Amino acid sequence: MSERSDVLTARRTRAxxxxxxxxxxxxxxxxxxxxxxxxxxxxxxxxxxxxxxxxAVVALFPYLFMFMTSFKTNxxxxxxxxxxxxxxxxxxxxxxxxxxQPYFIxxxxxxxxxxxxxxxxxxxxxxxxxxYEFVGRGVLYGMIVxxxxxxxxxxxxxxxxxxxxxxxxxxxTVLILPxxxxxxxxxxxxxxxxxxxxxxxxxxxxxIDGAGGPRMFRSLVLPLSMPIIGTVSLLTVIGVWNDFFWPxxxxxxxxxxxxxxGLAFFKGQNATEWGPLFAGYTLASLPLLLLFTFLSKYFLAxxxxxxxxxxx
Amino acid sequence: MVSPVAERPxxxxxxxxxxxxxxKRHFPWFVYVGLLPLFALLGLLAYYPAFSGxxxxxxxxxxxxxxxxVGLDNYxxxxxxxxxxxxxxxxxxIFVVSVTVMWFFxxxxxELVISLRSERLQFAFRTILIVPLAFPGVVTVLxxxxxxxxxxxxxxxxxxxxxxxxxxxxxxxxxxxxxxxLLVIGFPWVASLPFxxxxxxxxxxPKEVFEAAALDGCGRWRRVISIDLPLMAAQMKLLxxxxxxxxxxxxxxxxLVTGGGPDNATQVPVLRMISIAFQGSDWGYAATLSTTxxxxxxxxxxxxxxxxxxxxxxxxxx
Numbered sequence: 360m361s362e363r364s365d366v367l368t369a370r371r372t373r374a375x376x377x378x379x380x381x382x383x384x385x386x387x388x389x390x391x392x393x394x395x396x397x398x399x400x401x402x403x404x405x406x407x408x409x410x411x412x413x414x415a416v417v418a419l420f421p422y423l424f425m426f427m428t429s430f431k432t433n434x435x436x437x438x439x440x441x442x443x444x445x446x447x448x449x450x451x452x453x454x455x456x457x458x459x460q461p462y463f464i465x466x467x468x469x470x471x472x473x474x475x476x477x478x479x480x481x482x483x484x485x486x487x488x489x490x491y492e493f494v495g496r497g498v499l500y501g502m503i504v505x506x507x508x509x510x511x512x513x514x515x516x517x518x519x520x521x522x523x524x525x526x527x528x529x530x531x532t533v534l535i536l537p538x539x540x541x542x543x544x545x546x547x548x549x550x551x552x553x554x555x556x557x558x559x560x561x562x563x564x565x566x567i568d569g570a571g572g573p574r575m576f577r578s579l580v581l582p583l584s585m586p587i588i589g590t591v592s593l594l595t596v597i598g599v600w601n602d603f604f605w606p607x608x609x610x611x612x613x614x615x616x617x618x619x620x621g622l623a624f625f626k627g628q629n630a631t632e633w634g635p636l637f638a639g640y641t642l643a644s645l646p647l648l649l650l651f652t653f654l655s656k657y658f659l660a661x662x663x664x665x666x667x668x669x670x671x
Numbered sequence: 672m673v674s675p676v677a678e679r680p681x682x683x684x685x686x687x688x689x690x691x692x693x694x695k696r697h698f699p700w701f702v703y704v705g706l707l708p709l710f711a712l713l714g715l716l717a718y719y720p721a722f723s724g725x726x727x728x729x730x731x732x733x734x735x736x737x738x739x740x741v742g743l744d745n746y747x748x749x750x751x752x753x754x755x756x757x758x759x760x761x762x763x764x765i766f767v768v769s770v771t772v773m774w775f776f777x778x779x780x781x782e783l784v785i786s787l788r789s790e791r792l793q794f795a796f797r798t799i800l801i802v803p804l805a806f807p808g809v810v811t812v813l814x815x816x817x818x819x820x821x822x823x824x825x826x827x828x829x830x831x832x833x834x835x836x837x838x839x840x841x842x843x844x845x846x847x848x849x850x851x852x853l854l855v856i857g858f859p860w861v862a863s864l865p866f867x868x869x870x871x872x873x874x875x876x877p878k879e880v881f882e883a884a885a886l887d888g889c890g891r892w893r894r895v896i897s898i899d900l901p902l903m904a905a906q907m908k909l910l911x912x913x914x915x916x917x918x919x920x921x922x923x924x925x926x927l928v929t930g931g932g933p934d935n936a937t938q939v940p941v942l943r944m945i946s947i948a949f950q951g952s953d954w955g956y957a958a959t960l961s962t963t964x965x966x967x968x969x970x971x972x973x974x975x976x977x978x979x980x981x982x983x984x985x986x987x988x989x
Contacts, residue, residue: 407786414780415799418861421814422806424825440828480709493702499710506717508972512920512941513965514720516948516957517727520734521720540716543709572701600807603923604941608949619809623927626813631823640810651805655798658805659867 429455429637436633448634455639458628461614462621463643469534469617470599474592476539477546481591484543485550486580490562500551506544512604519608533609534617542598546591553587554580590657593650597658600647618643721965728962732955745959755960758938761850765939766918768854770911776859777866782895785873797870803862808923815856816928819843843929846936853937856924865910872903912975919968940964 428436430447438444488500518537527533557580565575581588599617606620616624622643629636651658728745730738749755780800787793803811818825819842827839842852857863876899884894900907922941929937931946940960948957 404786404788407783408792411780411783411787411796411800414776414783414859414861415796417859418800418803421811421818421825422803425810425814425817436823441832480712483705484709487702487705491699491702493699499706502710502718503713506713508969508976509717509721510916510920510965510968512922512944513961513968514717514724516944516954516961517720517724518716519948520732520954521715521723523734536712537716540712543712544717547709601809603809603926604945608945619807622807622809622813633817633823637814640813644806644810647807648805651802659801 425637425640428633429641431634433632433634451634451638452642454635455625455642458635459618459621459625459639459642462616462618462625465531465534465615465621466599466618467646468531469538470596472531472535473538473542473599474595476535477542477595478588478591480539480543481546481550482581482584482588483576484547485552485554485584486576488547488551489554503544503547507548511541515604515608518605522609528609529612529615531615534606534615537605538595538599538602542591542595545594549587549591550584553584557583586657589654593654593657596650597647724958724965725962727955728959730955730958732958734954738955741955745956748956749959749963754935754938755940755943757935758940758943761937761939762918762921764850765854765921766915769918770914773860773863774865774910777861777863778869780859780861781866781869781873782899784870786891800866801862803857809927812856812924812927816843819852819928844933846934849929849933849936853924853928856928864913868906868910869903872906873899876902908978909975912971912978915971916968916975919964919971 427443429451430449431444431451432448435444435448484503488496522528522533561579561583562575565579570578601619602617603619603623606617607623610616610620613624622639625639626636629639727738729740729742731741731744732738784793784796784800787796817823821827821839821841821844824842826842827836830836830839840848842848860866880898880902881894884898889897920941921939922945925931925937925939925942931938931942941964944957944960944964947953947960951957
């Protein structure tokens with residue numbers, strides 16, 4: 360409200376005193392005021408908060424409903440659909456855990472292996488591309504960047520045939536290797552950019568102290584690259600937790616299913632047992648939610664295609 | 672976006688520092704050894720499949736048996752495949768919705784967040800609004816498929832509760848509403864890349880611009896139209912192309928919720944390709960379809976790269 364009168368005053372001032380912009384600019388009070396309310400405008404703060412809250416409630420309601428229902432028996436679900444009930448049916452969680460536990464373990468193992476592979480390959484490649492001059496550097500790097508343009512679905516069919524020919528269907532390998540191959544592309548680009556920005560003085564100092572390439576990689580590049588390694592790892596985990604078609608097609612053995620495909624089958628088995636079903640969904644969401652809670656900055660960087668520092 | 676940043680520091684210091692042998696050509700063998708594992712993996716699992724897909728699109732591909740060369744037969748078959756082209760029509764709808772309605776709410780939310788005076792509140796709302804991103808995509812889709820459930824679903828129950836039970840509907844089972852239902856998943860779509868991009872862009876607009884506008888008596892709506900949107904044109908262009916590319920990959924929500932049905936009302940290219948390969952065992956034709964998707968995406972990505980490059984130079988010129 361006061362904001363509006365501000366604007367009004369400003370407009371009047373401007374109309375009356377054309378040649379006085381310096382005063383407006385240098386006037387301590389004016390600058391002070393504008394700093395306090397940098398981007399107001401005609402809308403009241405209360406209304407803004409109200410609308411944002413409404414949007415947030417609408418967006419989160421399905422998940423809250425899922426969480427609430429995960430503690431209900433079928434009877435509680437039918438009797439009081441919209442409200443939480445007592446007592447909490449914790450049984451749902453043990454039922455669900457019992458069924459999705461293998462998917463969980465597989466997903467975590469696949470994620471860990473994929474992270475290890477991706478980080479190892481991309482950090483080394485990033486270091487070499489960023490810090491060494493060699494014949495074919497541009498071409499080789501270009502070949503990696505080019506892969507950013509190959510959509511994952513496009514290689515689904517030939518990759519499946521390849522894996523079948525290699526006799527790798529229904530193994531951990533068939534889950535892990537393609538993940539490394541797809542996440543290593545962006546990871547290498549990110550690592551190279553990052554390592555290229557490490558000040559040259561550090562490398563010179565290390566060289567003077569007698570460090571060779573491997574030593575510089577181990578004691579200089581790796582420790583300094585931890586933030587980007589974190590981003591890369593998160594990207595890989597998110598990838599494993601969201602990849603659907605590949606595990607769906609290459610895995611038929613139940614205990615090798617990853618979370619996404621496992622949940623789809625889990626749903627098939629529990630048709631309308633909403634309590635255990637939603638308990639399972641909740642459990643499956645936990646790892647990413649935890650990562651989001653504690654590493655939200657890297658998480659966002661991951662979502663935005665690995666551009667750390669975007670957003671506050 | 673990446674190479675110009677990387678190029679400078681990497682290229683400049685090398686001549687000065689005394690690594691490798693300075694005058695002759697650089698052939699440090701250990702670099703190639705170090706890169707070998709990466710390229711071996713990519714060769715097997717990235718380059719080879721891409722080439723194999725394109726190559727086999729000209730064959731009657733029967734993996735494990737001999738596959739006769741059939742020239743352009745598969746492509747001719749594709750041209751006559753109504754289901755395939757219909758699935759692109761669906762993609763068209765999906766695309767239009769995903770760059771209009773699906774941008775409106777993120778834009779609204781970003782403008783509102785930026786209008787908050789307190790930095791702390793800004794941060795709190797931004798964080799709350801993107802929480803849905805932290806849920807696995809499968810969970811989101813499965814929860815929404817519950818919302819549309821004809822008996823127990825939230826949507827029909829809500830309609831019942833407010834006395835509109837007659838509107839209750841088998842949302843995903845009716846060809847008339849199935850595609851719309853799929854698109855509603857994730858409503859109001861604020862937990863998304865567009866929101867983050869809009870918000871970052873708005874936060875990066877210098878305060879002076881807004882102050883000058885306010886001094887000139889520019890109201891809040893006027894500011895959105897005349898300042899915010901034009902200043903975000905670059906980001907919009909980027910998002911627009913990213914949307915075309917990601918829409919081409921659309922499939923997994925459709926697979927989980929409708930399976931492409933009912934009556935192919937939600938058929939999309941990815942699902943068609945998979946069903947041809949895995950139900951029809953027509954691998955050559957599936958390779959043709961996947962090559963087509965590949966080429967379209969690659970072309971779009973090429974355009975995207977060009978746009979990005981131009982943008983970078985624009986920025987520097989300012």
